[in-house]
Amino acid sequence: MIGTGLLITLPVVPLFMVIVGKGAGALHRKHFLALARLGGMFTDRLNALPMLANYNANKKQTDLLVAASDELNKRTMNVVGVAFLSNSVLDFFATLSVALVAVFIGFSLLGELNIGPSIELKDGLWILLTVPLLLSEMKKLGAIYHQKAKAEAAQENLAPLLSSTDMPFNPDSTQPFSGFEAKAFRAGDVLHADKLVISPHDHILISGASGSGKTLLLEALSAKRESSHCLKGKVVWLTQQPVVLPSSVRQNLCLDDVYDDEKLLQVLFQVELTSWFEALPDGLDTQLSYCPELSGGEAQRLSLARALLREADIWLLDEPTAHLSDSQHHRLSRLIHSVTQDKTVLWASHKALPANWFTHFWNVKHQQVNVQ
Amino acid sequence: MTHRNRTEKPAILTLLLAILHGAAGLSILVISSWFIAISAIAPLGFNYVIPAVVIRALALLRIASGYASMWVGHNDLLYRISGVRLLVFSQLTNAHSGSHAYSTEALAHHTEEVASMWIAWIAPLSSVLILFVSVCVGASTFGLPGAPILWVGFVGWLFIMSWQGVRSLKGAGHYAASTTHFREQTTAFFNTSAIWHLKKTDSITSGQSPRYQLKNVPSAKQVWRDNLTQQASAHSAAWLFQGVAYCLLIGGLLATPSVFYTPLAIVVPMVLLASPDWASSAFHAVTRVSQWQHSRNALNALSTVPYDNLNNVGFNQQLQCEHLKPLEWRSASVSAVVQRQGITLLQGASGSGKSSLLQAIVGLIPSTGRRIVDGVPLPHGLIEGWRYVEQSPTVLSATIKQNLDPAGLGVTEQKMDECLRALGLDSLLPLETWVGKAGRHLSGGESKRLELARAILSSPSLLCVDEPFEGLDAESQQRVCTLLKRVSATTPIVVASHVVPATFSFNELISLDSISLNPTFQRIYDGHKRFTVTETGQ
Numbered sequence: 001m002i003g004t005g006l007l008i009t010l011p012v013v014p015l016f017m018v019i020v021g022k023g024a025g026a027l028h029r030k031h032f033l034a035l036a037r038l039g040g041m042f043t044d045r046l047n048a049l050p051m052l053a054n055y056n057a058n059k060k061q062t063d064l065l066v067a068a069s070d071e072l073n074k075r076t077m078n079v080v081g082v083a084f085l086s087n088s089v090l091d092f093f094a095t096l097s098v099a100l101v102a103v104f105i106g107f108s109l110l111g112e113l114n115i116g117p118s119i120e121l122k123d124g125l126w127i128l129l130t131v132p133l134l135l136s137e138m139k140k141l142g143a144i145y146h147q148k149a150k151a152e153a154a155q156e157n158l159a160p161l162l163s164s165t166d167m168p169f170n171p172d173s174t175q176p177f178s179g180f181e182a183k184a185f186r187a188g189d190v191l192h193a194d195k196l197v198i199s200p201h202d203h204i205l206i207s208g209a210s211g212s213g214k215t216l217l218l219e220a221l222s223a224k225r226e227s228s229h230c231l232k233g234k235v236v237w238l239t240q241q242p243v244v245l246p247s248s249v250r251q252n253l254c255l256d257d258v259y260d261d262e263k264l265l266q267v268l269f270q271v272e273l274t275s276w277f278e279a280l281p282d283g284l285d286t287q288l289s290y291c292p293e294l295s296g297g298e299a300q301r302l303s304l305a306r307a308l309l310r311e312a313d314i315w316l317l318d319e320p321t322a323h324l325s326d327s328q329h330h331r332l333s334r335l336i337h338s339v340t341q342d343k344t345v346l347w348a349s350h351k352a353l354p355a356n357w358f359t360h361f362w363n364v365k366h367q368q369v370n371v372q
Numbered sequence: 373m374t375h376r377n378r379t380e381k382p383a384i385l386t387l388l389l390a391i392l393h394g395a396a397g398l399s400i401l402v403i404s405s406w407f408i409a410i411s412a413i414a415p416l417g418f419n420y421v422i423p424a425v426v427i428r429a430l431a432l433l434r435i436a437s438g439y440a441s442m443w444v445g446h447n448d449l450l451y452r453i454s455g456v457r458l459l460v461f462s463q464l465t466n467a468h469s470g471s472h473a474y475s476t477e478a479l480a481h482h483t484e485e486v487a488s489m490w491i492a493w494i495a496p497l498s499s500v501l502i503l504f505v506s507v508c509v510g511a512s513t514f515g516l517p518g519a520p521i522l523w524v525g526f527v528g529w530l531f532i533m534s535w536q537g538v539r540s541l542k543g544a545g546h547y548a549a550s551t552t553h554f555r556e557q558t559t560a561f562f563n564t565s566a567i568w569h570l571k572k573t574d575s576i577t578s579g580q581s582p583r584y585q586l587k588n589v590p591s592a593k594q595v596w597r598d599n600l601t602q603q604a605s606a607h608s609a610a611w612l613f614q615g616v617a618y619c620l621l622i623g624g625l626l627a628t629p630s631v632f633y634t635p636l637a638i639v640v641p642m643v644l645l646a647s648p649d650w651a652s653s654a655f656h657a658v659t660r661v662s663q664w665q666h667s668r669n670a671l672n673a674l675s676t677v678p679y680d681n682l683n684n685v686g687f688n689q690q691l692q693c694e695h696l697k698p699l700e701w702r703s704a705s706v707s708a709v710v711q712r713q714g715i716t717l718l719q720g721a722s723g724s725g726k727s728s729l730l731q732a733i734v735g736l737i738p739s740t741g742r743r744i745v746d747g748v749p750l751p752h753g754l755i756e757g758w759r760y761v762e763q764s765p766t767v768l769s770a771t772i773k774q775n776l777d778p779a780g781l782g783v784t785e786q787k788m789d790e791c792l793r794a795l796g797l798d799s800l801l802p803l804e805t806w807v808g809k810a811g812r813h814l815s816g817g818e819s820k821r822l823e824l825a826r827a828i829l830s831s832p833s834l835l836c837v838d839e840p841f842e843g844l845d846a847e848s849q850q851r852v853c854t855l856l857k858r859v860s861a862t863t864p865i866v867v868a869s870h871v872v873p874a875t876f877s878f879n880e881l882i883s884l885d886s887i888s889l890n891p892t893f894q895r896i897y898d899g900h901k902r903f904t905v906t907e908t909g910q
Contacts, residue, residue, distance in 0.1 A: 036810035037769065042457045043476040044769040044809060049464055051766040053679060054736060055830060056756055057779035058465040064774075065461060069454030077447055084446075088439040095400065099431035102404030103424045106411035110420060121412040125638070128404055129645055136649065209845065222569070235569060243564045256572050256588060303567075310570055325720065325870060 013093055013138050017145070020086035027082055031075045038072035041065060087139075094135035101131055176200070177233030177313035177344055180221075185369070187220030187227040193369035196362075198231070198344060200313070203357060206348040208364035214348035217364060218316045221346070234312040238336070240322035242299035249277070250284040253306050267305040270339055273298065297328040301335070308339060315340050317347040383448045383490040389441030390495040394503050396434035398643070398650055403427055405642040409635040445491040452487035460671065467676035475555055478670070485667035493664065496657040504529060504651060507643060518640035521624040525644060528616045529651060536609040537658045543605060544662030547598040548670075557590035606659050610652035617647045680753030682735070686833040687712055687745045691733075691864065696741035698728040705741050708882045710834070715860045715877070718868040720884030726868035727763055729884070730836040733866065734760040759832040763839045765816075765823035769808030772800050776826050783829045791829055795821040796851050816843040824852065834864050841871040849873045 028035070045052065045061055052058055105124035180198040191213050198204065208214050220227035222235050245252050253264055264284060268277050276298060280286040288294070294302065300320060307315070320336065321329040329351055337357050347353070355361075361372040407423045460483055508526050511519035572587045621644045690711050697705035706729060710716050720726050732739035735754035743750045768775050776791075777783045788803055797818065800807070807814055807822075814822065820843060827835055840856070841849045853876045856865060867878065 033810060037806065040769055040809040042461065043480055045461065046464065046476045046479065048766045048768055049467070050736060051762065052778060053466055053754065054734065054760055055779045055826075056681075058462075060780035061778060062458065062462060062465070064770075065458060066454075069458070073447070073450040073454060076450055077443075080446055081443060084439060084442045087442065088435060091438045092435050095397070095431045095434045098400055098404060099427045102400075102407055102427055106404075106407045106420065106424070109408065109411035110418075121409065124408045124412070125405060125642070128401070128408065129642070132401075132646075132649060237566065237569055239566045241566055243566045245560075245564065255567065255570055306567070306570065 010134075010138070013090060013135070014141075016089040017086045020082065020089060021145075024079060024083035024086070027079045031079060034075055035072065035079075038068045038075075041068050041072075090135060090139050094132050094139075097131050097135065098128065101127055175233065177231070180229070180231050182229035185227070185229055187216060187225060191216055191220060191364070191367055191369065193371070196229075196369065196371065198346070200344055201342065202359050203340075203345045204347065204360045204362055205353060205355075205358040206346060206362045206364060207350065208348075209350070212364045213367065214364050215318050217362075217369060218318055218346060218348060222314075222316055231314055233314050234310065235314045235316060236307040236310050236312040237316045237318065238300075238303060238307055238320040239318045240320060242303040244288055244294060244299050244302065246288065248282075248285045248287055249280065249302075252288060252302060253309060255306070257309075259309055263309065264305075267308045270308060271301040271305045272335060273301050273305065297324055297332055300324070300332060304336060304339065313344055315343050315345045315347075317345065317349070319349055319351075321349070321351060383445070383452075383495075386441065386445045386448050386490050387495050387498060389437050389444055390499040391502055392437040393434060393441050394499045394650060395506075396430050396437060398503060398507065398646075400427060400430045400434065401642055401646050402639050403430065405638045406635060409638040413635055441495075445495065449488055449491050452490070453484055456483045456487045456671075460674070463674065464676055466679050466681065475559070478552070478555060482667040482670045485664055486671060488660075489664055492660040493657040496653050497661075500651050500654040500657075511640060511643075514636075516639050517628075517634065517637040518624050521620050522640055522643065525617055525620050525647070528620075529613055529654075532609050532613050532616070533654060533658060536605065536655050537661065539605050539609075540602060540659040541662045541665075543598065543602045543659070544666050547595070547602060547663070548666045550594040550598050554590060554592055554595050561590050602659050603656075606655045609655040610648065613652060613655070614648040617644045620644060679735070680751070682751065682753040682755045684757035684833060685745055685750060685755050686757065687864070689746050691834065692744040693733060694742040694744060696729070696732055696739055696743065698725065698732040698737055698739045700728060700737070701725055706882070706884070709880075710864055710866055711880065712864055713860065714864075714879030715856060716864075716866045716880040716882065717872070717876075717878040718866055718882045718884065719870065719872075720868075725884055727838050730838055730866060730868055731760055734758045734834070734836055736760055755834075757831075757833040759827040759830060759835050761823055761827045761835070761837040761840065763842070765819035767808050767814055767819050767822060769811065770806070771803065772805050772807060772822070773803040775807060775822060776803075776829055778826070779830070781830065787829060788825075791825045791855075792822075794851065794855050795825055796848055797821055797825070817845070817848060820844065821848065821852065824855075828855070828859055832863060834866075835859065836866045836868075838868050839870070840867060841869055841873060841876075846873070850875060853877075 042065065045065060052061055105127065109121065109124065177200055179200055180196070182196045183194070185193040185196050206214050206217065216225065218237075219225040221229075221231050222237070223230035250264065253259070253267070261284060265274075265277075268274055277283070304320075317336065321332050324332060333351075333353055347358075363370045363372060403423060404427055407420075407427065410418065411420065457480075460479060504526050508519070508522045510516075511522050568586055621641055625641070690709050693706060693708045693710070695705040695707055708716075710733075718726050718729065728737060731737045733743065735752070735758070738752070768778065772792075773785070773788065776788050785803055789801065792798065792800060800812075800814075800818065800822070805812055820840065824837065824840060827837070837856070840852050844852065849871075850873070853873055856867065857877060859865065
């Protein structure tokens with residue numbers, strides 16, 4: 001009798017939970033924009049603190065935060081007030097079934113009720129203890145269901161990122177670059193070209209207004225972005241933001257690889273950092289930091305040395321001199337040109353570079369790569 | 373302050389409801405089992421209606437108090453979170469950017485942990501404690517058979533609790549350390565995305581062709597592991613307690629079977645049997661104590677260096693910077709003059725310190741040297757009416773209108789409209805458009821111009837603009853030039869830029885190039901004999 005009762009009630013529990021969950025979900029969607037905007041305000045204003053101090057806006061923004069969090073709390077309570085019902089539904093069944101089972105068993109023992117087989121004391125107590133256990137397991141199921149929903153939402157947000165972290169070719173391969181030819185080249189929907197040809201030892205200048213897609217083209221060619229064709233061979237990048245790690249000069253050059261000191265000194269000499277290096281207190285083991293102890297030009301030379309160590313065939317240069325003054329731009333460009341003479345080079349720049357350095361000229365305009 | 377009061381008021385109601393919830397649950401069990409037991413014996417004239425009604429009433433009470441304690445507890449939690457966050461915010465406002473050695477993500481986590489104190493551990497711990505004590509005292513008072521067994525169980529529970537408390541304290545330390553480590557690692561990892569391609573890779577064979585993935589990618593595995601260890605230790609404590617409870621029960625029944633032949637004798641065994649259900653939530657709660665303690669320490673450790681705020685200073689003739697040197701600079705100081713009218717251009721390669729010099733002039737970062745306005749030296753500090761327009765713009769997650777007037781100065785909508793149009797930002801109108809998080813996304817150039825508009829609309833008495841032309845197309849650069857020219861008629865302006873559009877007209881020039889590159893410094897520009905780069909006196 002109790003068994004059949006439980007068999008009927010147990011499926012009802014998830015059903016109620018789904019109904020309540022749907023209700024809470026609808027409420028959440030209704031408040032979604034407000035919740036997202038108000039909820040992010042604390043971290044947003046924390047990130048903006050220096051600006052707020054400069055504008056003397058702390059008082060006003062604190063008032064805004066107080067108002068926003070009150071509003072957020074009110075709306076959140078609206079949503080969770082319904083969501084809690086799902087928990088209460090379980091509580092309702094758990095508690096009521098204990099009460100009803102107790103009364104039922106008691107009455108059966110008293111002989112007031114005569115349904116089903118007769119129950120003895122020890123059976124009655126056993127049932128009394130197991131019924132709440134059964135329902136507390138259901139409660140755990142509810143928590144897991146909630147976690148599943150959270151995980152699905154996170155997966156939805158991360159999916160586009162996760163699918164693009166790995167590269168389709170081996171960036172460590174030592175196979176020499178043997179040339180590249182692409183007919184009807186496309187990079188997603190944003191860039192296309194009729195025909196692109198790159199032979200080994202080509203030097204290609206890519207020009208175009210800022211924001212026209214030069215970086216995008218380089219990314220597509222090196223398979224960092226979805227595209228119809230990509231370069232196969234060992235590639236190094238030099239971008240406008242040189243990276244200096246807060247560790248030793250040696251680690252900055254080697255990263256997770258090993259090179260002997262002689263080789264390191266040789267590349268430092270090649271990028272004209274020898275005099276800078278000789279002034280360092282601990283030589284290759286001098287610690288560098290994020291702080292601008294290196295000038296922009298020096299940091300860029302250090303990245304150039306790092307790239308030289310890799311002995312790559314293909315060099316992708318994405319405006320490596322963009323933030324430098326004119327004189328630094330000229331000195332660094334000459335240096336890059338001289339160390340990359342026997343490589344294949346694609347150099348994107350909107351600054352002036354001597355035309356005789358290059359064998360081919362590409363122009364990016366209106367989502368189209370034009371070969372001149 | 374209203375929010376301060378909110379957090380300090382103890383959440384007694386949360387606690388009371390939690391106790392009521394627990395007590396009602398336990399009472400149902402006790403009365404039901406007694407009712408069943410007495411029904412089995414069925415003495416003559418036994419009134420079974422009253423117990424049956426009481427059981428049903430208790431059931432309703434339990435359900436209601438369960439819902440109410442959840443509702444009240446969460447309401448209280450939300451208000452506590454906002455209270456703690458406002459407190460942290462007000463502590464960090466007006467503090468130097470140099471002291472921002474924390475991540476906002478960590479702060480969000482710590483404030484939440486600190487605010488959840490009542491709902492996470494005070495309420496569950498004290499309700500279990502109070503229930504356990506009252507059950508023991510009640511059993512002794514009414515002389516229930518087996519009351520001593522309950523007392524022994526209580527002592528056992530206390531022992532296991534303190535053991536679990538010590539273990540979780542250690543676990544919480546590991547957990548906090550691994551979380552911090554993971555946060556630092558991921559930040560560093562993403563900051564160095566430009567050199568990922570130089571790193572070693574692993575090959576993964578999935579599907580038909582092998583794919584390659586970066587090695588040494590920061591992993592959250594340790595964080596997960598530490599979290600699971602914490603949970604597992606709470607579970608094991610709960611299991612241990614359950615074992616102790618069952619052993620006591622069996623031991624008691626075997627030792628003195630004769631006392632258990634009355635209906636009331638059913639109470640103690642039932643309470644012990646059900647103890648995992650009502651007493652073991654405390655083991656999870658005690659884990660939260662350690663986490664709460666960690667977060668509280670982290671928040672207390674927030675040290676801030678407040679700005680010295682100075683009243684607005686306007687100037688009639690000129691601002692003289694005498695040997696001004698931001699503290700982070702290593703070698704040289706700058707002496708320069710900014711005139712009341714016109715635009716002063718500050719030039720230098722990136723990394724030469726243009727930004728920090730501008731911030732030092734305004735007073736946003738600490739510096740040595742002096743700022744002299746019309747012959748009167750200023751004390752160190754942030755001057756109210758002087759604006760620094762950042763190189764990487766800050767856009768608030770708010771409406772355009774709030775973004776343009778963050779301090780609530782009451783800038784008229786007409787002025788905002790005009791300024792946006794002058795900068796070619798018509799597309800951002802109307803002013804009620806929400807930008808930033810969960811709103812319209814602004815491109816780099818749009819944010820740059822929005823920030824400039826914000827600075828101009830705040831009617832500054834000195835305007836320092838960092839790289840206004842970066843990321844702008846030729847037409848927008850032209851608009852910015854024109855607007856700056858117009859504003860410079862009434863406001864002194866210093867512009868730091870490595871891009872100088874052909875149409876940009878400036879009256880003075882300061883060049884920083886020779887500071888950071890040459891070990892010995894020289895006078896670099898003598899045209900107006902107004903500024904020189906000098907060696908610091910060493």
